[in-house]
Amino acid sequence: MLPIAVDAMGGDNAPHAIVAGARRAHEENGIPVVLVGRPDEIGDTGDVPVIEASEVIAMDADPSTSVRTMKDSSLVRAAEAVRDGHASAMVSAGNTGATMASALLRTGRIKGVSRPAIATPIPGPSGTPTVLLDAGANAECKAEWMVQFAQMGAIFARARFGVATPRIGLLSIGEEAGKGSPFVKESWKLLDDIDWSAIGADFIGNVEGRDLMGQDVDVAVTDGFTGNVALKTLEGCARNIVGALLEAFETNDETKAAAEQLYPALLPLYKRFDADSYGGAMLLGTKGPCIISHGSSGEDAMVNAISVASEMVELDVVGQIHSAING
Amino acid sequence: MLPIAVDAMGGDNAPHAIVAGARRAHEENGIPVVLVGRPDEIGDTGDVPVIEASEVIAMDADPSTSVRTMKDSSLVRAAEAVRDGHASAMVSAGNTGATMASALLRTGRIKGVSRPAIATPIPGPSGTPTVLLDAGANAECKAEWMVQFAQMGAIFARARFGVATPRIGLLSIGEEAGKGSPFVKESWKLLDDIDWSAIGADFIGNVEGRDLMGQDVDVAVTDGFTGNVALKTLEGCARNIVGALLEAFETNDETKAAAEQLYPALLPLYKRFDADSYGGAMLLGTKGPCIISHGSSGEDAMVNAISVASEMVELDVVGQIHSAING
Numbered sequence: 001m002l003p004i005a006v007d008a009m010g011g012d013n014a015p016h017a018i019v020a021g022a023r024r025a026h027e028e029n030g031i032p033v034v035l036v037g038r039p040d041e042i043g044d045t046g047d048v049p050v051i052e053a054s055e056v057i058a059m060d061a062d063p064s065t066s067v068r069t070m071k072d073s074s075l076v077r078a079a080e081a082v083r084d085g086h087a088s089a090m091v092s093a094g095n096t097g098a099t100m101a102s103a104l105l106r107t108g109r110i111k112g113v114s115r116p117a118i119a120t121p122i123p124g125p126s127g128t129p130t131v132l133l134d135a136g137a138n139a140e141c142k143a144e145w146m147v148q149f150a151q152m153g154a155i156f157a158r159a160r161f162g163v164a165t166p167r168i169g170l171l172s173i174g175e176e177a178g179k180g181s182p183f184v185k186e187s188w189k190l191l192d193d194i195d196w197s198a199i200g201a202d203f204i205g206n207v208e209g210r211d212l213m214g215q216d217v218d219v220a221v222t223d224g225f226t227g228n229v230a231l232k233t234l235e236g237c238a239r240n241i242v243g244a245l246l247e248a249f250e251t252n253d254e255t256k257a258a259a260e261q262l263y264p265a266l267l268p269l270y271k272r273f274d275a276d277s278y279g280g281a282m283l284l285g286t287k288g289p290c291i292i293s294h295g296s297s298g299e300d301a302m303v304n305a306i307s308v309a310s311e312m313v314e315l316d317v318v319g320q321i322h323s324a325i326n327g
Numbered sequence: 328m329l330p331i332a333v334d335a336m337g338g339d340n341a342p343h344a345i346v347a348g349a350r351r352a353h354e355e356n357g358i359p360v361v362l363v364g365r366p367d368e369i370g371d372t373g374d375v376p377v378i379e380a381s382e383v384i385a386m387d388a389d390p391s392t393s394v395r396t397m398k399d400s401s402l403v404r405a406a407e408a409v410r411d412g413h414a415s416a417m418v419s420a421g422n423t424g425a426t427m428a429s430a431l432l433r434t435g436r437i438k439g440v441s442r443p444a445i446a447t448p449i450p451g452p453s454g455t456p457t458v459l460l461d462a463g464a465n466a467e468c469k470a471e472w473m474v475q476f477a478q479m480g481a482i483f484a485r486a487r488f489g490v491a492t493p494r495i496g497l498l499s500i501g502e503e504a505g506k507g508s509p510f511v512k513e514s515w516k517l518l519d520d521i522d523w524s525a526i527g528a529d530f531i532g533n534v535e536g537r538d539l540m541g542q543d544v545d546v547a548v549t550d551g552f553t554g555n556v557a558l559k560t561l562e563g564c565a566r567n568i569v570g571a572l573l574e575a576f577e578t579n580d581e582t583k584a585a586a587e588q589l590y591p592a593l594l595p596l597y598k599r600f601d602a603d604s605y606g607g608a609m610l611l612g613t614k615g616p617c618i619i620s621h622g623s624s625g626e627d628a629m630v631n632a633i634s635v636a637s638e639m640v641e642l643d644v645v646g647q648i649h650s651a652i653n654g
Binding site: 139182184224230234251254261262266269 | 508536559
């Protein structure tokens with residue numbers, strides 16, 4: 001397998017944690033990796049080679065402008081490595097919009113795909129995460145795109161989480177077919193009209209926000225605006241509840257001691273809910289596989305992200321999407 | 328004050344918990360109350376009078392059809408009591424859509440209000456809840472309505488939670504002014520163009536899903552589709568995390584004992600996050616004040632909902648909205 005191109009300069013903990021994660025993915029898991037960025041800042045990479053890039057796209061930079069003008073940035077160089085056959089996939093914890101734009105502009109869309117979408121695994125208390133897409137690539141969507149998002153999401157859910165027959169739901173505000181905005185009603189009709197058994201999936205109709213962390217839907221499709229609001233709402237809710245809990249644990253010596261007794265039972269729970277355990281989101285629909293990690297990714301998150309990238313390459317998710325879209 | 332009309336037949340725990348809550352609101356808090364529904368099912372109401380209504384609109388019934396055809400339903404009769412000057416406000420834990428439709432069709436819109444909106448308090452780990460609106464009344468909205476939603480939300484946040492100068496945010500997917508869907512961009516321009524100091528509020532620009540439970544925004548305005556998705560996403564997230572925690576507490580005898588030690592510290596937390604503590608959402612923009620309680624409301628939730636209704640009547644929220652909208 002060609003190496004996974006890792007943007008060494010992107011993310012809150014770059015380059016140190018990124019480089020450390022990349023080294024571990026290579027040294028411990030035997031995954032071929034190439035780091036992209038400024039060699040002097042990257043430091044010691046062990047056996048991991050480096051593709052030089054002198055520029056860094058800031059976390060808050062305008063995505064399309066920066067990708068267009070910063071041709072020697074680590075993100076653009078990582079995408080070019082995939083395009084030119086030097087890498088099999090790219091991974092970045094940097095500017096999400098710029099990661100998406102560089103993958104899209106440098107490697108292009110898969111033939112027949114109208115728009116790429118960000119597929120984000122939503123961890124639940126037990127079992128398999130729900131794949132939410134579009135989680136923010138397209139602020140405004142056409143109903144037809146929902147069909148492709150559902151196809152791509154089903155392929156991803158099967159490859160990534162081993163769901164044999166993914167259940168596809170349309171995110172709405174009421175479970176009945178007639179509920180929702182005009183956009184959702186139109187999308188429902190198009191989704192309901194497809195023979196999903198042909199691609200080994202199942203359309204179960206509308207689902208609601210409360211189902212995202214549950215066990216009743218494997219792929220939730222929506223426009224990128226609603227998807228991003230839902231995703232950030234989940235993040236905020238989880239962070240606030242966990243923060244309040246940790247504060248309550250610190251109330252007094254008694255609660256501190258009790259909390260310590262509980263940690264062994266809480267730790268696996270924390271891991272199951274922690275986004276870092278899932279290695280980030282995947283941009284679906286571009287020719288070059290692209291993993292978008294959370295900006296706060298640490299070393300462990302990067303190891304997971306690189307593992308996911310290599311798995312998605314090995315399972316040829318891009319080829320599968322190509323076949324599904326082009327019949 | 329005219330009594331608060333309480334729909335005795337609406338909600339998962341009707342009529343028993345509703346009647347018990349209504350009695351307590353009257354007997355303990357001295358709030359005048361009138362129950363609406365089937366006298367034989369309502370049972371003993373103590374000093375609380377009953378307005379007879381023979382029909383019950385089911386939780387999953389189609390709102391507009393049922394309100395149009397079930398003229399002797401508890402919801403329609405409650406709304407008529409407000410319209411006809413027999414009650415000052417209505418409270419229901421029943422079918423949300425039908426509650427809204429009966430309030431809207433029987434009492435009408437406040438002059439100048441384009442569309443009523445559901446304002447839902449989002450509890451956070453500390454301090455004042457954020458008022459989210461529209462939480463589901465209008466699946467599709469016009470940008471102009473966001474200005475009225477913001478005005479009504481600011482009045483509600485001040486009356487309900489004592490926020491002196493409510494900070495109004497527009498729910499989007501990025502904090503910068505240019506971020507979001509075309510609808511959000513248009514709404515942003517209209518909201519930014521208003522002199523908010525005239526009504527004692529402040530427009531702080533875009534906010535994100537993760538801010539809903541935080542302390543940085545008092546009123547978050549959005550269309551009813553996005554608002555309802557965000558609200559149900561929050562509910563699902565909180566329920567899943569709390570459920571997983573309770574399960575972890577039951578792991579073994581040691582964790583059970585430790586959890587017991589923690590309950591005194593966790594209980595106030597639970598209360599602060601519990602939607603029941605806030606007495607439900609309020610429909611803003613109708614001539615008759617209308618509190619929409621959660622379908623799962625128990626006795627305590629009803630006591631709170633009735634208290635909120637009487638507070639909103641005393642503070643003349645309807646009159647305040649009328650003045651703000653009609654300048």
